[in-house]
Each structure stands twice: as C-alpha cells, then as structure tokens.
Amino acid sequence: MARVRPMTGDDVAPAQEVWDEAFTTMRSSYGLPAAVGAGSAERTRQRIRHLLTTDAGGSWVAEDDDGKVMGLAQALVRDDLWVLSLLGVATRGQDRGTGKALLDAALGYGREVANGLILCSRDPRAARRYVRAGFHLNPSVSAWGTVDRRRLPAAPGVRPGTPDDHDFVAELDRSLRHGAHGPDLDHLLTEGCRLWVLEGRGYALARGAKPVFMAAEDEEAARDLLWACLAQARSDDVVEVSWMTAHQQWAADVALDAGLELHPAGPVMTRDMPVPCLYLPSGAYG
Numbered sequence: 520m521a522r523v524r525p526m527t528g529d530d531v532a533p534a535q536e537v538w539d540e541a542f543t544t545m546r547s548s549y550g551l552p553a554a555v556g557a558g559s560a561e562r563t564r565q566r567i568r569h570l571l572t573t574d575a576g577g578s579w580v581a582e583d584d585d586g587k588v589m590g591l592a593q594a595l596v597r598d599d600l601w602v603l604s605l606l607g608v609a610t611r612g613q614d615r616g617t618g619k620a621l622l623d624a625a626l627g628y629g630r631e632v633a634n635g636l637i638l639c640s641r642d643p644r645a646a647r648r649y650v651r652a653g654f655h656l657n658p659s660v661s662a663w664g665t666v667d668r669r670r671l672p673a674a675p676g677v678r679p680g681t682p683d684d685h686d687f688v689a690e691l692d693r694s695l696r697h698g699a700h701g702p703d704l705d706h707l708l709t710e711g712c713r714l715w716v717l718e719g720r721g722y723a724l725a726r727g728a729k730p731v732f733m734a735a736e737d738e739e740a741a742r743d744l745l746w747a748c749l750a751q752a753r754s755d756d757v758v759e760v761s762w763m764t765a766h767q768q769w770a771a772d773v774a775l776d777a778g779l780e781l782h783p784a785g786p787v788m789t790r791d792m793p794v795p796c797l798y799l800p801s802g803a804y805g
C-alpha cells in the first residue's frame with residue numbers, strides 16, 4: 520500500500536512525471552486528442568509549484584515501498600470554494616486504493632469550506648471516487664476543433680484587461696462561484712494568459728484562443744466574451760472549450776456556431792453549490 524504524505528519542493532518534478540504519464544495514458548485510452556488540453560512539462564511543474572506555495576496543506580503525494588513518488592493530489596481553497604486541481608496515480612499503481620487515500624487527504628484540507636468543485640476527467644475511476652465522496656454529478660461536453668473565422672461576429676466592447684480590472688473580476692467570481700481566483704489569476708497572467716473584459720459585465724481569461732475560465736453578468740456578455748476568445752485563433756489552431764453542462768447552453772451554441780465539435784467529457788462535480796450558469800471553469804483552478 521502506498522504511503523501518502525505532504526508534498527515537498529523535491530516532489531514537484533516526479534509528481535509532474537506521474538501526472539503526465541497517468542493523464543496521457545487516460546486520454547489516449549478514451550481516444551481524446553493528445554494535443555488538446557496537454558500543457559508542457561515545465562508548465563505543469565510551474566502549476567504544481569504554484570499550488571504548493573499557495574496551498575501547501577492541500578498538496579499531497581503517494582510514495583511506493585521504495586520511496587518513489589507514484590501519485591499526487593492538489594486541492595486549493597479560495598474564499599468559500601474548495602477545488603480539486605490534480606489527482607493522479609501512475610498507471611502501474613492504479614486500482615489499489617491510492618487514489619482514494621490521496622483524495623481523502625486533499626478533502627481534509629479546507630474541510631470547513633462547504634462549496635466544492637471538481638472538473639472530472641474521462642477516467643471512470645475518478646468519477647467513481649468523486650461520487651463516492653459525496654459530489655453531485657453534472658454531465659458535460661467539451662468542444663474542440665478549428666475556428667471557422669468566417670463565422671466570427673463582432674464582439675463590440677471587449678477590451679484587454681488591466682490590473683485595475685482585478686477587483687471587478689474577483690467580485691464577479693465571488694458572486695458566481697463563491698471564490699475569487701486571487702493568486703491563480705496572477706500566476707496565469709505571468710505565464711502568458713490574457714485577460715479580456717467587457718466593462719462591468721464580464722471577463723475571460725484566455726490562453727491564446729482557449730478560454731481558461733470566464734464569467735459574465737448576463738448571457739449576451741458571456742457569448743461576446745467567448746467569441747472574443749475564439750477570435751484569437753489562427754486558422755490551424757485546435758481550440759478547446761471545456762466542461763459545458765446543460766446549464767451552459769449559451770457556450771455550446773457559440774462553440775457550434777464557431778464550427779467546433781461537441782464531445783462527451785468528464786462530469787462537472789459539485790458539492791453544496793449549483794453549476795454556475797454564466798461561468799466556464801478551468802480544470803486546474805475551478
């Protein structure tokens with residue numbers, strides 16, 4: 520049985536290797552395109568290091584009998600929201616209860632926080648773990664493909680965001696999802712993501728044309744912001760819009776209008792909160 524212990528800085532590189540192996544194997548088992556959703560190894564290490572800094576109490580590894588890292592979990596707490604950012608076990612060690620032990624450790628962090636969010640992968644093991652842990656299952660789809668630029672409408676009023684917009688972004692996040700992104704927004708901006716703002720009505724944080732997360736006050740603003748993200752696509756870029764549930768029909772409409780394909784995705788798992796309708800979540804940061 521693997522031993523679960525708190526993550527340290529020395530675990531970042533082996534934890535990233537475990538995650539990449541588990542995640543890549545899982546995606547290829549379900550015929551998911553490897554290029555969509557996969558980041559560079561260095562970006563994954565930065566993500567793990569960032570959360571180890573902000574949420575050391577939510578960062579755990581599992582090691583085997585030889586002391587080798589074979590699993591990881593990272594949860595974050597922002598205001599009144601708990602999010603599971605990473606849960607992975609090396610394929611050689613799956614189905615032996617290590618995922619459950621890691622999830623239990625991550626759930627122990629921020630135990631007092633009622634609202635919870637997990638963007639579940641396609642792995643049926645993951646869905647089983649989260650439902651068994653009491654999370655509510657919301658089926659979802661992801662869209663991907665190349666954007667048909669002939670269909671791009673004007674998205675008037677969407678402008679690049681500035682640091683002056685961060686308070687607005689935080690307030691909107693708190694009202695829709697119980698927590699601001701705080702240090703995660705700062706982290707993503709330093710690694711090249713861009714903030715787009717529709718004055719007083721919404722924002723989108725995008726990596727190229729992919730919305731990482733976005734929120735709006737009204738559906739028209741949400742649509743305009745998603746279009747503004749997709750407009751950043753070059754003709755051969757494969758773009759993904761992730762985790763749209765039945766509550767985010769507006770996003771599926773935009774994705775279809777842009778020429779993307781809808782595919783089944785892992786469910787959006789919630790605890791003590793509804794799926795926020797005018798919000799698209801990030802797998803990493805909720």
Ligand SMILES: CC(C)(COP(=O)(O)OP(=O)(O)OC[C@H]1O[C@@H](n2cnc3c(N)ncnc32)[C@H](O)[C@@H]1OP(=O)(O)O)[C@@H](O)C(=O)NCCC(=O)NCCS
Nearest residue numbers: 541607608613614615616617618619639640642643644645
């Ligand atoms: C999801 C993951 C972390 C679980 O780790 P694990 O160590 O395999 O998990 P556990 O052994 O604790 O639990 C696996 C459960 O799935 C069950 N299971 C195994 N194969 C299954 C299948 N094909 N369908 C449904 N359930 C399955 C097991 O029986 C076990 O349930 P039980 O404990 O109630 O019997 C791991 O499989 C993984 O890294 N997957 C790839 C990365 C990923 O998708 N991570 C989730 C991100 S949201």
